[in-house]
Amino acid sequence: METEILSQVKKVLITFPEYWDNENLMKNKVIEDLRKYKKELVECLLSNQRIKDAYSLNIENGFVFKINEFIEMLRFKNYWEDSYTKFSNEIGLTSDEKYLKYNSDVVLDFPHKDCILEGGMTKEERAKKEIYYHKVLAKEEIDVLLAPKVFSNVKRYSEKGVEATTKFNQNDNLIIKGNNLIALYTLKERFAGKVKLIFIDPPYNTGGDSFKYNDKFNHSTWLTFMKNRLEIAKDLLAPDGSIWITIDDDESHYLKVLCDEVFGRDNFINNVVWEKKYTIANDAKWLSDNHDHILVFAKNKDVWRPNQLPRTDEMNRAYKNPDNHPKGVWKATPLHAKSGSPNSANFSYKFKNGVVFTPPAGTFSRYSKETLMRMDEDNEIWFGKDGTAVPSRKTFLTDLKNQGTPSKTIWRFNEVGHNHEAREETKAFNAEEVFATPKPERLLKRIIHLGSNKNEIVLDFFMGSGTTQAVAMKMGRQFIGIEQMDYIKEVPLVRLKKVLEGEQGGISKEENWTGGGSLIYAELQELNQQYVEIVQQTKTETDLYEILQKINNHAYYDYKVSIERLTNRDSGFKDLSFEDKKNIIIQSLDANQLYVNFSEIDDAEFNILDSDKKFNESYYNNNGEEAQ
Structure with missing residues (x-):
């Protein structure tokens, strides 16, 4: 826990008066003595078990003090403030920790880069104060946050309807409701190195989409959010797999450099330009924005090859x-x-x-x-x-006649569809227009055709309206979808149920789709997350205090929270506005205990159903048999 480690560092350094100017730590003097391996300082630091655990490497017959990492923390941390990063507000290209203008070896640096961002919104209209976990200082929290989770409320959907199931087969289509970062790490237990194609349509961070975080580092927050997810996505990709990411001009160039770092610059394939609109905005203030980018990276460019497009x-x-x-x-x-x-x-x-x-x-x-x-x-x-x-x-x-043709990198709307076409497709199964800029089925058809073959796995962890999964099903691919927003049951699941039944929209006719198949729907078993949602939906003060009592008995508070201040009606808590009370309660819950870890599935406190236990056993032990 970062705060605990910092308090331990201060506890040690306070015993060295020469390092202090009143209450200010003279970090440069500490660093200078560390560089000189000042014996008493090093011994004192390593005598503290928490510091030793965080900054040493165990080797045979001893350990090594990771002195450079410790110095990095001292140098770049605003020591007495809650800052996790090297820079206060700058984002740019760096080499050897220095910003630069010209260099062939560059990486993108930004605040919070060395952190994990949970990103746990469930409703688009609700901004969320994010918590950043530093990868070194908060290793324990991250281990808990990203540990495999329990699946619950498991159902199998087919053209015949919906039924309970206790088995998972390796070739099952899978839809997961839950935080996509946590779900991706849960997928790693079963699908690491097996996904042929990843397509994602992430929030574009334009201020008008679903990425509405109240953070002064909005740009950095988005980059951290993406970096965390791209790193685990790379682990899931097969050696000959590829990832396709739609993005617009606001973040495309930063995302390209970020992907260069995650996937390797040598594995960049192309930047495809998709003409997303068929009209020109005559009222455009500058130039009419008519395109999006599709960044394409291979896991290994030496072995990845796209399929050819059919001759026209x-x-x-x-x-x-x-x-x-x-x-x-x-x-x-x-x-x-x-x-x-x-x-x-x-x-x-x-x-x-x-x-x-x-x-x-x-x-x-x-x-x-x-x-x-x-x-x-x-x-x-x-x-x-x-x-x-x-x-x-x-x-x-x-x-x-049996040969195709390579794909161009400029895709016109008449070839692969446009946003208006996509909105019409979603209206067919959802009267309320939830998505302003969904992607058309023809666009996904081209991507899935180029990047995968029948029965190979296609993953989309920003599932949205379910276009990727619908097209993958019609094209004979196995698919995995992840969505954390609450509309998952009202929009994508409704759509996929109709696809199973043989709906004829989108690419159905050209793919001769008549229905069939099945999918597994499962939810990450909520722990604190269920109380977050209950508090968000609460309408009265009386109900809020009743829920607060349930939280006191069953939920997990952040270790820094004073429960007495929340529960004592004589404290300042009672004087807050109703909305402030709700926000305080939500922020007081431990953010890395949102879902139940699989390691705790037998804990009676969580009341996991026997049927769900059997499904989890089937999934994690890889012993799925013929689906029931």
């Missing part, structure tokens, strides 16, 4: 058959290639009609003499209408 009718129209060749329509292609391409040596070849082929200077023939001879015999060389043009090869469409 427009491509095929370029093929003709002016000489009535028996193999059908064809298109003339050059016999030579650019310099430097891997082809046979330069030479000349004389065709049957007397035309001599010599590749232009600086180029090489694509074909050997033997291949040119065969094509000449089979009438597969074109010399133009008058028979005297530079010879070209006849590339027959029949030879390309």
